[in-house]
Amino acid sequence: MKTITVKDLVDKFQLEVLAGQTQLHRTISRSSVHRPGLEFVGFFEYFPQEHVQVLGEKEITYLHTQTEQERDIRIGNVVKYHPPCFVVTWNQGGLEYLIEHCAREGIPLLRSPKPTSVFIERVDAYLTKAFAPEVQIHGVCVNVAGIGILLRGKSGIGKSETALTLIRRGHRLVADDAVVLKKVNPELIIGTHNQKTREFLALRSVGLINVARIYGRSSFQDETRIVLDIELTQWKESELYNDLELETKYVEYLDVRIPHIEIPLQPGRDVAALVEAAANNYYLQLQGYSAAEEFMQRINSDS
Incomplete structure (x- = not known):
């Protein structure tokens, strides 16, 4: 099976690297992406931690509405599982808190200008063929x-x-x-x-x-x-x-x-x-x- 790294994803989709620049060698081993919505509210029963984690407008807007303390808890609960990377879509900003968490845990944080649904469709297709x-x-x-x-x-x-x-x-x-x-x-x-x-x-x-x-x-x-x-x-x-x-x-x-x-x-x-x-x-x-x-x-x- 072909090995896919986070850097392969960055190069293929021209992603901006916001954090974890030294960890782009991390491997991706699953052929679909995941949006960690339920995980941010504390439900981890079926969390696919090996998947690329995509943060769309819903996820980022939700995090923006939390207090600093709540946000640290919710993000901390997700990043501790060390998924391969996080990708923020729609070129969303105001991500200082997310950059800090990913930098601390050594997890690449990437950003794409693409709409969430378009990005997920293209990445899923790419990973499906690769694996x-x-x-x-x-x-x-x-x-x-x-x-x-x-x-x-x-x-x-x-x-x-x-x-x-x-x-x-x-x-x-x-x-x-x-x-x-x-x-x-x-x-x-x-x-x-x-x-x-x-x-x-x-x-x-x-x-x-x-x-x-x-x-x-x-x-x-x-x-x-x-x-x-x-x-x-x-x-x-x-x-x-x-x-x-x-x-x-x-x-x-x-x-x-x-x-x-x-x-x-x-x-x-x-x-x-x-x-x-x-x-x-x-x-x-x-x-x-x-x-x-x-x-x-x-x-x-x-x-």
Whole structure:
């Protein structure tokens, strides 16, 4: 699992550090944030102390209304649990008392100009992805007309060349060679790169190319939801390829089932066009339409 520090949070969201500058190495180990409202009034039964603590307008306004003695007690009861950090939203001021407590306990106190709900949504999404179970596989990840596709196959089968053709047709590269798959919820797999290969595509006899520099920023995106797995294989004359097969096949990644298609390669086949057709056909299936089912209905109606 990836280690996230308070400094990572500061850098990612450009947060202002008000206290605890020397403690930004503290680690964050939970994928959601918490607003300590009940804790300020003395209820600690279910206090998630390992979470980032966010102080919005309600929390800060409440603290402002307390006497100095009451405020010291209420804040002291929370900071003694040493959460990773506190983040004040809306660029709220008048925080001298909070700065003093956090400085004394060595807890980073951060501030964001963002509204509380917006900040929480973005941080939760960031932490969820950072802590998601992940696996790295050999393949190519592309986004074709909004459909995230994982291209797999043996080395030299033509995955990267297919991706190049798709990019030239206006689609986007996500990752080449090393694809990182992250399970962000029980039914959702996201494909991304491993940072080192970001924007790079490896082509045999050509070498590495930077697709963003050659084809523009729109030719690349950092991540995509994986909804289709396509395996490129060598055509076998002995195989019976049933193009009217109605049953959907699946593969599993991190216990999530992904629809699977096999495309056998033959000289002259436009593989990129087949991938585009598969993506568009999958989109129609999501809308409830199946060309194969309609065809079979026509056959049956004539019999």
